[in-house]
Amino acid sequence: MAHHYLSIEGIGKIYQRDRSKTEVLRDVTLGVEKGEYISIIGHSGCGKSTLLNIVAGLTPSSVGAVLLDGKVVDDPGPDRAVVFQNHSLLPWLTVYENVALAVDKLFSRSKSREERREWTMRNLELVQMTHAADKRPGEISGGMKQRVGIARALAMEPKLLLLDEPFGALDALTRAHLQDQIMQIHQTLGNTVIMITHDVDEAVLLSDRIVMMTNGPAATIGDVLEVPLERPRSRIALASDRTYLKCREAVLKFLYERHRFVEAA
């Protein structure tokens, strides 16, 4: 078997309540290399979050295994940082303290107090949030909260960054700005990223590969599209790029022709 940085091997998930069973995922297999940016796209309810949560170790799979850097994933751990759509900052702490909390917890032995302070600020700088370090979540915008969530995840230096529709709740302009920032960060740090999105343009712009899920129940990977666009990428230049448009068309065809959404009766 080929070795990948992240191996998702034959994952299946059945949710069971009382006597009723729902098979959400069936035989999901994917290898991800270090530094790759992967998007997962598929219709609502097909099981994308379930898959991400299994990789995060937050939900157990029913069958199959996940291996990260040769180690079996069976519980949550700091090597996999998750950013959810609804920012999960602690409202009573400042922006700085929200990031510092994770940094102090993870690096209390390996970094001095001053190093931890610098590391916290460095990660806030990455998302351009140092100016609001002393503000509380209630005093900043949704996009800013999401940036702090991303800073907190990056500060953990995870092997894998898991993004569950991180820009889903934002307006189009804020969303574009954050996409550009995440591209820049990925370019600088070379993180391995798995991101769920509903946005075809976002998937093509950011990803090395796009994983397209079939409709549930028993959803699986229907196709994987390579995005052979050079980096750094510019959304303006790509708007008329033939390769970009071809990738976009391939994803749209998958979603709206081959796996059209069928509303459950």
Ligand SMILES: Nc1ncnc2c1ncn2[C@@H]1O[C@H](COP(=O)(O)OP(=O)(O)OP(=O)(O)O)[C@@H](O)[C@H]1O
């Ligand atoms: N804890 C649970 N118990 C039972 N069923 C669940 C549970 N969590 C999710 N499901 C079901 O599993 C299916 C997949 O849900 P999931 O949230 O993974 O899909 P999704 O593709 O991420 O959806 P969306 O794009 O709308 O966020 C849905 O039918 C959902 O109702």
